Amino acid sequence: MKTFDVIIAGGGLAGLATAAQLAEKNQNLKVLVYEANQIGDGASGVPSGMVNPATGQRARMVWNAEASFRLLEKRMEQLSAISDTNLRLQHGVLRPAIDENLAENFRQSLRHTGWPKGWIEWLEPDEIKDRIPYLKECSGGLFMSKGKTVRTPEYLQAYHRYLKDSGVTFVFGGPYSIHNGSEWKLQNKNNSFTAPCLVIATGFKARENKYWSELPLNSVKGQLAIYHSPEYIGNLPAISAYGYLAPIDDHTIAVGSTYEHHYHDENPDAQGAGLLDQKLLELLPDLYPQCQRIGQWSGIRATTPDRLPIVGEHYAEKGLYIYAGLGSKGLLYSEFVASHLATHITEKKDLPLEISLYRFSRMEELREKAREENDSN
Ligand SMILES: Cc1cc2nc3c(=O)[nH]c(=O)nc-3n(C[C@H](O)[C@H](O)[C@H](O)COP(=O)(O)OP(=O)(O)OC[C@H]3O[C@@H](n4cnc5c(N)ncnc54)[C@H](O)[C@@H]3O)c2cc1C
Secondary structure (H helix, E strand, C coil), X not given: CEECCEEEECCCHHHHHHHHHHHHHCCCCCEEXXXXXXXXXXXXXXXXXXXXXXXXXXXXXXCCHHHHHHHHHHHHHHHHCCCCCCCEECCCEEEECCCHHHHHHHHHHHHHCCCCCCCEEEECHHHHHHHCCCCCCCCCEEEECCCEEECHHHHHHHHHHHHHHCCCEEEECCCCEEEECXXXXXXXXXXXXXXXXXXXXXXXXXXXXXXXXXXXXXXXXXXXXXXXXXXXXXXXXXXXXCCEEEEEECCXXXXXXXXXXXXXXXXXXXXXXXXXXXXXXXXXXXXXXXXXXXXXXXEEEEECCCCCCEEEECCCCCCEEEEECCCCCHHHXXXXXXXXXXXXXXXXXXCCCCCEHHHCHHHHHHHHHHHHHHHHC
16 A cells, blocks of 8 residues: 555646645645546647637636736746747737627727736737738737647646656556545555545546536537648747637647537547638638648536636545636646645645635535534534
């Protein structure tokens, strides 16, 4: 039997960020990441991820944007230093206004949102035409120099290496069972691992864990296609419209993504490919005829009803934690939320209500019920 202070189930963005934040807060903590498959096997394996501070039809600033960007950028800097590849493409994110209504929404966002200096600017239609000649006609757009594109698989590989060098243990193994005695015990066919704290960071699979079956999580399948462009597209920003388009290198772009609330299997399919071809055609009509689809990828996002992540300690089981619901913002939120979770675990500091498990009334009811049962025993 191997003993740890914290076991984290799941080696995606949530699990790795939690391991890092814990290890950095207290170097003496013994942390184990137990990944059922491989690093990046879940939604985090997305071939190219966009980090966009202005979302929705009204281009609202995302929750805790400044702190989230600060932590992500710090992590990117650290991981870039140990990676063989360039992890990030610093060409910003463009949100073209595809009609006049959207243009007005975007201008309102610029006027009325307290955007930090230098993050965001309005581009007139001819300025956009100059920068991206093959982009469809639009009524101007928001350009976010703060936005970025991240080579997510390489980011995860660098993260894995960094954590191993920092003393975090990794186990890759198949099925296991979880037991709750005086400590949490995770047992696979070869070994058992115990710790007083167990964090479930298994993405959309979290609800398969018997303790977390009541979580308000939805699974949404997303497909993405990769295209080769013979024309140089190395200076293309990520583009957020009808989904998103994110460059991977000077001749390759990822186009995403589908949002499938009802799906039969988790794999990419022909229907998804057709939709993504259509997105590329609509966005870059002059480039599309030369582009060739060279790959396709799919993943399952875990989303919550209010689109913010969900973290916290179980309502009845001491030392059992959840970290899920990163939705489409895994890159932006993973570090910031993990830093809160790590202080919650190590220093018992309260979590912000916006991401706490107990902002959902069902979770609060279960906690009350568990308290009553406890009091009557
Ligand atoms: C099509 C698509 C496009 C996306 N684009 C972007 C983007 O542009 N920008 C962005 O920020 N985000 C994007 N995302 C979302 C982002 O990838 C997710 O928010 C994030 O990856 C979720 O991370 P996670 O660690 O919670 O879950 P996951 O990445 O799903 O990780 C869970 C891990 O747990 C493992 N696991 C499963 N069950 C168990 C178990 N029982 N025990 C142990 N391990 C287990 C899995 O193998 C997996 O490695 C996209 C997602 C999709 C699907």
